Amino acid sequence: MTDATIFNEKDGTTCTQAAGDTILRAALRAGQGYSYECNSGGCGGCKFELVSGEIETLWADAPGLTERDRKRGRHLACQCRARGPVTIKAATAAEYQPKILPKRQRAHLLATRDITHDIREFRFLAEQDAEFLPGQFAMLDLPGVESSRAYSLANTGNRQCEWHFQVRRVLHGKGTHTLFEKLAVGDDIGLDGPYGVAYLRTKSPRDIVCVAGGSGLAPMVSIARGAAESGLLTERKLYFFYGARTPRDVCGEALLRTLEGYGDRIVYIPVVSLPGDKDEWSGASGYVHDTVAHVLPAELASYEFYFAGPPPMTQALQELLMVGHKVPFEQIHFDRFF
Numbered sequence: 340m341t342d343a344t345i346f347n348e349k350d351g352t353t354c355t356q357a358a359g360d361t362i363l364r365a366a367l368r369a370g371q372g373y374s375y376e377c378n379s380g381g382c383g384g385c386k387f388e389l390v391s392g393e394i395e396t397l398w399a400d401a402p403g404l405t406e407r408d409r410k411r412g413r414h415l416a417c418q419c420r421a422r423g424p425v426t427i428k429a430a431t432a433a434e435y436q437p438k439i440l441p442k443r444q445r446a447h448l449l450a451t452r453d454i455t456h457d458i459r460e461f462r463f464l465a466e467q468d469a470e471f472l473p474g475q476f477a478m479l480d481l482p483g484v485e486s487s488r489a490y491s492l493a494n495t496g497n498r499q500c501e502w503h504f505q506v507r508r509v510l511h512g513k514g515t516h517t518l519f520e521k522l523a524v525g526d527d528i529g530l531d532g533p534y535g536v537a538y539l540r541t542k543s544p545r546d547i548v549c550v551a552g553g554s555g556l557a558p559m560v561s562i563a564r565g566a567a568e569s570g571l572l573t574e575r576k577l578y579f580f581y582g583a584r585t586p587r588d589v590c591g592e593a594l595l596r597t598l599e600g601y602g603d604r605i606v607y608i609p610v611v612s613l614p615g616d617k618d619e620w621s622g623a624s625g626y627v628h629d630t631v632a633h634v635l636p637a638e639l640a641s642y643e644f645y646f647a648g649p650p651p652m653t654q655a656l657q658e659l660l661m662v663g664h665k666v667p668f669e670q671i672h673f674d675r676f677f
């Protein structure tokens with residue numbers, strides 16, 4: 340398919356969609372602030388209306404659209420391609436304008452290591468500098484897997500071209516099956532990024548709270564590493580909560596221990612929802628959001644919050660912070676892992 344021009348009637352901007360791109364990726368690549376969150380068809384944050392022209396829908400049943408949306412003729416910019424010149428109405432805002440423009444490149448698998456029984460780190464070496472902010476994610480095109488998968492970075496931006504991901508194995512999952520069972524060191528993948536707006540706010544004067552649930556480990560580790568590397572923790576504290584199902588799922592401490600300030604300015608609090616008997620687990624138990632509410636020493640509205648993980652966990656945290664404790668929305672940054 341040839342390049343197509345996308346005109347957004349809402350803000351009067353135009354961008355060109357290169358072959359293989361979606362409307363959302365084309366707009367972000369052009370530096371435009373199209374509203375979005377997951378880039379994966381799950382959140383519905385990238386809905387738009389088609390005014391004229393023809394589009395191709397990549398995932399007709401994507402859960403990001405409700406039946407009502409479909410009846411009203413709404414589409415997802417992350418799951419649609421323009422088939423020629425189109426005019427659309429898509430919401431934009433300055434906060435979505437990419438700080439670093441996403442780009443496509445090839446990368447090969449450098450190394451892997453197990454973090455837990457079902458979370459593995461995958462290190463890729465790409466063609467160019469690894470330019471991303473702590474907490475962002477990339478879209479991976481894996482051999483034999485039809486659509487891209489989103490994975491958060493666990494390391495921080497670097498000139499060694501290294502992109503590190505920590506992935507949880509998903510039963511019957513196509514992308515994770517390829518990563519865990521098929522991909523060998525030296526194998527090639529497509530990597531497109533960075534994406535995401537839940538990145539570390541280095542100008543915030545507040546203490547930092549990171550909450551990772553299950554597979555949400557990587558972006559929170561990246562935020563903690565970014566905060567430590569940029570000297571933010573000389574004046575501030577970072578509370579790192581990890582929500583695990585059982586004691587054998589607990590992880591993150593070994594990664595944080597290597598950071599300056601661990602045990603003093605960096606506080607690690609694991610929480611287990613199915614603790615078993617007392618000899619197995621003596622730490623905090625229950626849901627991680629309940630522990631966040633009880634453990635933090637100051638009013639919740641005085642912190643900068645980052646969290647990532649399954650939608651029920653992020654939903655519970657959002658309600659706790661915004662409804663229960665009136666934490667301003669600008670202090671809350673999260674990614675839901677659809």
Ligand SMILES: Cc1cc2nc3c(=O)[nH]c(=O)nc-3n(C[C@H](O)[C@H](O)[C@H](O)COP(=O)(O)OP(=O)(O)OC[C@H]3O[C@@H](n4cnc5c(N)ncnc54)[C@H](O)[C@@H]3O)c2cc1C
Nearest residue numbers: 377379398486489490491506507512513514515554676677
């Ligand atoms: C922003 C973000 C960051 C993430 N970061 C991490 C991370 O750091 N670590 C981690 O373990 N997981 C992460 N995930 C989850 C990850 O993207 C995958 O959903 C998960 O690994 C399961 O993938 P799978 O291919 O094994 O499962 P599958 O069940 O095969 O696929 C699940 C995902 O693939 C996509 N998909 C499925 N069918 C289609 C289709 N027809 N067309 C288009 N897309 C389709 C959907 O996004 C769906 O959620 C993240 C998700 C998001 C949205």
Ligand code: FES
Nearest residue numbers: 378382383403417
């Ligand atoms: S960004 Fe398109 S559905 Fe989430």
